[in-house]
Amino acid sequence: MPKAPDVDDETIPGRLETEALPAMIREPLPLATLAVCGLFVMACFYTLHLARAFFMPVVLAVLLNFLLRPVVRGLQRLHIPAGLAAAVVLVTLLGLTTYGVYSLSTPAANWLARGPESLAQAERKIQQLRRPVQQVSETAERLARMAEMQTAEEAEVQVRSVDRRAELLQGARSFLVQSFAVVILLYFLMASGDLFLRKLVRVLPTRRDKKRAVEIARETEHNISRYLVTITLINSGLGIAVGIAVGLAGVPNAVLWGVMAAVVNFVPYLGATVGIAILGLVSLLTFDSPWRALVPPALYLGLATIEGNFITPVLLGRRFTLNPVAVFIWLAFWGFLWGIPGMLVAVPLLALFKILCDHVEALAPLAEFLAE
Numbered sequence: 001m002p003k004a005p006d007v008d009d010e011t012i013p014g015r016l017e018t019e020a021l022p023a024m025i026r027e028p029l030p031l032a033t034l035a036v037c038g039l040f041v042m043a044c045f046y047t048l049h050l051a052r053a054f055f056m057p058v059v060l061a062v063l064l065n066f067l068l069r070p071v072v073r074g075l076q077r078l079h080i081p082a083g084l085a086a087a088v089v090l091v092t093l094l095g096l097t098t099y100g101v102y103s104l105s106t107p108a109a110n111w112l113a114r115g116p117e118s119l120a121q122a123e124r125k126i127q128q129l130r131r132p133v134q135q136v137s138e139t140a141e142r143l144a145r146m147a148e149m150q151t152a153e154e155a156e157v158q159v160r161s162v163d164r165r166a167e168l169l170q171g172a173r174s175f176l177v178q179s180f181a182v183v184i185l186l187y188f189l190m191a192s193g194d195l196f197l198r199k200l201v202r203v204l205p206t207r208r209d210k211k212r213a214v215e216i217a218r219e220t221e222h223n224i225s226r227y228l229v230t231i232t233l234i235n236s237g238l239g240i241a242v243g244i245a246v247g248l249a250g251v252p253n254a255v256l257w258g259v260m261a262a263v264v265n266f267v268p269y270l271g272a273t274v275g276i277a278i279l280g281l282v283s284l285l286t287f288d289s290p291w292r293a294l295v296p297p298a299l300y301l302g303l304a305t306i307e308g309n310f311i312t313p314v315l316l317g318r319r320f321t322l323n324p325v326a327v328f329i330w331l332a333f334w335g336f337l338w339g340i341p342g343m344l345v346a347v348p349l350l351a352l353f354k355i356l357c358d359h360v361e362a363l364a365p366l367a368e369f370l371a372e
Contacts (some may be wrong), residue, residue, distance in 0.1 A: 021341040049337045056341055059180045061185040063348050066221065068093070072190050090183065100259070107253040172259070216359050223355045228348060230315055235265040238307045245299040246279065251286055261300065265307075267343045268327055272304040320370035321372040322350060 034342055047205055068089050075085035197217050201210045243258020251257065257279055264271035274296045283293035319359045334342035350370065357367035 052338045057181040061182050065189040066224045082193050083191045227351050235262045246296045249296045
């Protein structure tokens, strides 16, 4: 078991004192200093974008460490060494993930293979709704144009098939390398325990600074772990509810759509919208009646509305509830930097940043802006 930092056990949560900050932070900065700071921030953003293949595994491993750290600590309380506890948690996680991917790969591949051939079928069913539902007329026209263009572009698709296979192979190879890096780094983070905190305590000069560092580190880690665990449980519950609802509605492979709903819900607002659209297309391809095809996405919409407006605010509380405007800007920013993986980790990173701002007096206005 890792040795605890050499400070008092009793901790009193608090903020960093502004007196500890340099005077230049509390006073207005010259224009030249602001320009240099702006260039430095832009350089950091460019580095994050350019070196995303390096930073993405690191960020994902850190977030997973916050999520799984309470489980490792629970095993350590049973007198299991930290390295063995981390290995048990990691092997269990990999086993569940491998089993889930293997179980869902076949139905997911079948639906993806049917996608291009099913556009015309979906367009015909949508046309039955054009008169009573004028809002979908534009969507039907777009699907019709896509179906007409499919034959004209067949030769071009054949020419590009080899290049797409090469791109898929390259993407799969990059995904495997990054996944391996995440697994290795996650194990060392979980097994190291409080190693970095102990080193920080050793280098701080006074006992008061040591105690304050432990207080802030413990409370920040507790809050981030609580947030990530709560969000994961909420999204899992939504996925289970969506899977049961669409299964009762007659949609095949209900487990697949439940898992999809749980994963995309890590991207607030946009994720549920994409999930509802996908399930709506699947329903159109499944049911002969277009009116019956509206039932599964309507159930998904109802469950997502209940989760977003009632369950999540109650379980998280105001302290962890984020400003929707800030969430959209943050999602767009990380989507621009890292694409879809960036959007998946954007909100946990925003919550982590807000929790850190809550502990720094100078950043308190920013924390208030990020709160709802």
